[in-house]
Amino acid sequence: MKRKINLLPFAVIALLFFLINSYVLSGIHTLSINPIITPVFWTFITIVIAALIYSILRMRDNGMDMIFKIATHAFLVLLVAELVFILFLIPLDIFHLITGGSRNIYWVEFAAFLFTLTIAIFIYGIIKGKYAYRVIKHTLHFDDLPENFDGFTITQISDVHAGSFQNPKAVQRGIDLIKAQRSDLFVFTGDLVNNKAEEIVPWISYFSQIKAPYGQFSILGNHDYGDYIKWESDAEKRANLQQLKQYHAELGFRLLLDEHVELYKNGEKIILAGVENWGIGFGERGDLKKALAGTNATDFKALLSHDPTHWDNEVKKLPSKVALTLSGHTHGMQFGIEAFGLKWSPVKYRYAHWAGIANENGRFLNINRGFGFLGFSGRIGIWPEITVIELKKSGI
Template identity: 45%
Template sequence: MSRWVIRLIILSVIILIAEIYAFQALKTVTKSRVIRWVWLGVSALVYINLIYVIFSTPRSMGQTLQFQYAVGFMLTILIPKAVLILMMFGEDVVRIIQKLISFFMPGETMPLASRRTFVAKLALGLAAIPFAGFIYGIIQGRYNYKVLKYHLEFDDLPEAFDGFTITQITDIHSGSFTNKEKIQYGVDLINEQKSDLMLFTGDIVNNVASEMDDWIDVFKVLKAPYGKFSVLGNHDYGDYVDWEHRVDKIKNFEAVKGIHPKIGFDLLLNEHRYIEKDGQKLALIGVENWGKGFNQAGDLEVATQGVSQNDFKILMSHDPSHWEYKVKKDDFNYQLTLSGHTHGLQMGIEIPGFFKWSPSQYVYKQWAGLYKEFGRYINVNRGFGYHAFPGRVGIWPEITVIELKKATKNV
């Protein structure tokens, strides 16, 4: 029996136990057979659909829209139930403690009769919050584009670039798109920023180059007077498809690279370009994907051949783990790095300026937003598109606008 099958069996057992536990909570609240059968029926349909999609989809197709929605529906019913289970489990722990106290101290009793019903109702009410959030995330949240603006000061920024603006987008994942009107709205919003320079930091598709065919006309209208530049992300290499022939993977990779000039972007493959303004310049460096534990094709040494250590440098590198492990302490001094990749897991809680949380932070130290260490910055864009889960809950699609400023010296 393969490890994959064993893991699937273990996961199925865990989910079954969770479903039984959650159903017991429902029975505490209502005696309506209709509600109970609807609960069971919806859950069964979601799991049957997921199993069907998993076993009926050839691996050669990679991740399909059908798989995304099957996962989306599962998360929509499972995460609210997790909230329900946690509360009911806590109540069960209290009940056990109270029974032990009653056993050893017969004179001491605590009321139990109505509390479980109250806790079950409260738990169901709280579970409805993430359920509504996931429904919104699938219907509208994935198109809830946010423009985030940063003003970054640098001592060594060439004076000609004081006030220079950069729009960063990342993780288009065109294979997930279904609504051209909504995507067009996002593209128009990018153009409305009227930035000097536009940078795309990888993952233009999910699996194969053809996913972008219907979207080239939408994205080729993007404009920036000082140019549009891009790099590759992990999904652009075709590694998530079970290719029958290696030559097909190579052809697809070449086709993915060919998308970038079609939409007007200069793809940097471990290369650099100089952006010039009023006789001064800054170095724009683009590396191939480099991620911790996989696909480390990015090569800073190759990309910076001909670049001076004294040059002001902007690095495009898809995966923020590259910055954490290789870039931030590099003596060559990369003043600003732009990344994507994490999507902020497309779900979490953010109160701008006060609180930010997502399970993504347990995998990536820099997972969303702006970070600074050793006097150097990295911005991790939350992504324009979506992948795996066909929605966004609390972590919205992002368009980043960065204004470079020359630091003023205090006299």
């Protein structure tokens, strides 16, 4: 017998949406009193709500299919645009409630302009922003870097989430940008897929183009373990993970599972280690001590660890210094602003470090903003990232 679905949350959402839209409609009526506006407006809102509820109800059997994505994105874009509209309308109404005046039509027009602009920005983020790849370069100085590795370059990407891709030409542009960096080493820091190993299959010929003189190395992220969907059996879930590991090999990536490799250049070496996913709230699978077993405290060590909370809670406190940790996971929430000296995203309220470089006591962390996207099929202000890090010996 099928489990009954609790409709109360949907009713609450519908009520709140009704109240928000009633207020928005009052703002529209300030600009126009055409009688056709009201029925057209509520017909549109009813369609959006009905599509959202329908898509959620059928998600159990159909997953997050195209109907679900269209309905949820339409609802999200409309809701955010309306909240922006209200944000500018409420202060005006409070002022006039106190003074006894009426709404200033120019202020309402400005709020309407921001409403339209918000929708346009979201549409750009959905159509173009999610493939607007950026190369971000960092030069980091280390006292303990072997001299022969001075100038050594690493290209990092993270969070591919191959199951979300729909535009082969755009993805190829990203791959070409990675190849154009001609770095000494390439690393991928987890979340190759959303849930299932098969998601990467259409994209193997793309990501297998990436080559570097010192190799291509990868780790697993929290989504790679298949924890977020229902499996017929534990055996099926384990087989999926094993298949994903095989796909890493087909991509030409050496998957590091709580282990390390030694990279040599002119008789000197650095350590590259990789751990399974370790993250607060996302499974603490990785074994850092195992990954670094056999290394010395004096070795220059770089670590691939998907979740940056690992660095905060374990890596930076380790007696045997890990000079550089490369992570991803946060996506910068795919929404925020990084311009004009500002750096903000809602994800900052979850992660102390959510993008770019952090440094404590000579121990560096880089959080890549992600190559792909998940959930919201777009990016606004936080663009997909290809990181290039140049290692420099201090004093040279």
